[in-house]
Amino acid sequence: MSRHTYRSAGVDIDLEKRAIEALVKRLTFRRQGPYPMKGEIGHFSGLIEYGTQVLALTTDGVGTKILIADQLQDWRTIGIDCIAMNVNDLYVMNVEPVAFVDYIAADTITEEVLEQIGVGLNEGARQANINVVGGETATLKGIIKGLDLAGTCLGIQKKDRVVTGEGIRPGDQIVGIPSSGIHSNGLTLARQIVEDSGGYGKNLEGGSTLGEELLRPTRIYHESLKVCAACTVHGMAHITGGGLLNFLRLTSYGFDFTDPLPVPAIFRYLQGQGNVSREEMYRTFNMGMGYAFVVPEDQVHAVQKFLPDARVVGECVKMPGVRIEGEPVRYR
Secondary structure (H helix, E strand, C coil): CCCCCHHHHCCCHHHHHHHHHHHHCCCCCCCCCCCCEECCCCCCCEEEEECCEEEEEEEEECCCHHHHHHHHCCCCCHHHHHHHHHHHHHHCCCCEEEEEEEEEEECCCCHHHHHHHHHHHHHHHHHHCCEEEEEEEEECECCECCEEEEEEEEEEEEHHHCCCCCCCCCCCEEEEEECCCCCCCCHHHHHHHHHHCCCCCCECCCCCEHHHHHHCCCCCCCCHHHHHHHCCCCEEEECCCCHHHHHHHCCCCEEEECCCCCCCHHHHHHHHHHCCCHHHHHCCCCCCEEEEEEECHHHHHHHHHHCCCCEEEEEEECCCCEEECCEEECCC
């Protein structure tokens, strides 16, 4: 059986990393006057100084999960994904999301599809306690084939409450929080494997079809704000595209995952059917851990008070890089 990779499916995260670095190095201009940028580009969200507070902006989309919604003709939950992918990137800096705008581009606009998308956006807004204050819809026949959904979220926090990862030290514990499934990353590879192995209607262990499982909405980790208010948090990570490599955004120290969370059935199916290597799985998918806190050892129980499904999965170490049970996960 040939071995599937994210690159062979059409997404090269190593090339993306280099291309993003090439783009970012050209972004040298900085605004003159009040409200300057705080920090550098590259964290989960961008910060703007606003007196004693910071404003934060993040933007993201649903990706090729849209194609599964189209296959199943069920658009009701992808709005949750769109909001989740944005607000989770604010939560990791202990920033409270407050407002959201969406952007829908399509070759053809239909009332039924937009109404279903609105259902999901409204539910995502409810879970995250934010206002959807507007958006934009564009018919782009000839540029877009099908539909794309993305959004931008605004958050706010006091300057001294922002969590960047600067406080992380060797010995800190990594506390993993389960995902609700595949979330909204790695779907290009997942779709290829599913389409090559029986299609979306095939049943997964537990009773749901592969299509239903892949369409399950992204978990919104709103509890993180309460955790940060109640205990010392040195860093947080939202496990999106790049899998465990997302931790490299936080610090130059390393992360050893010695006791990872149980791997849900959907990931075991994709790995087995696609003959995907373990390293490739952990650098592409969340593998059952959608979010994580990096905290001093004596703060673990405080995290678990708000998130009972939280569990220690490893610790921060001096040696740079990311390792899963001793095996490195890396860019190539």
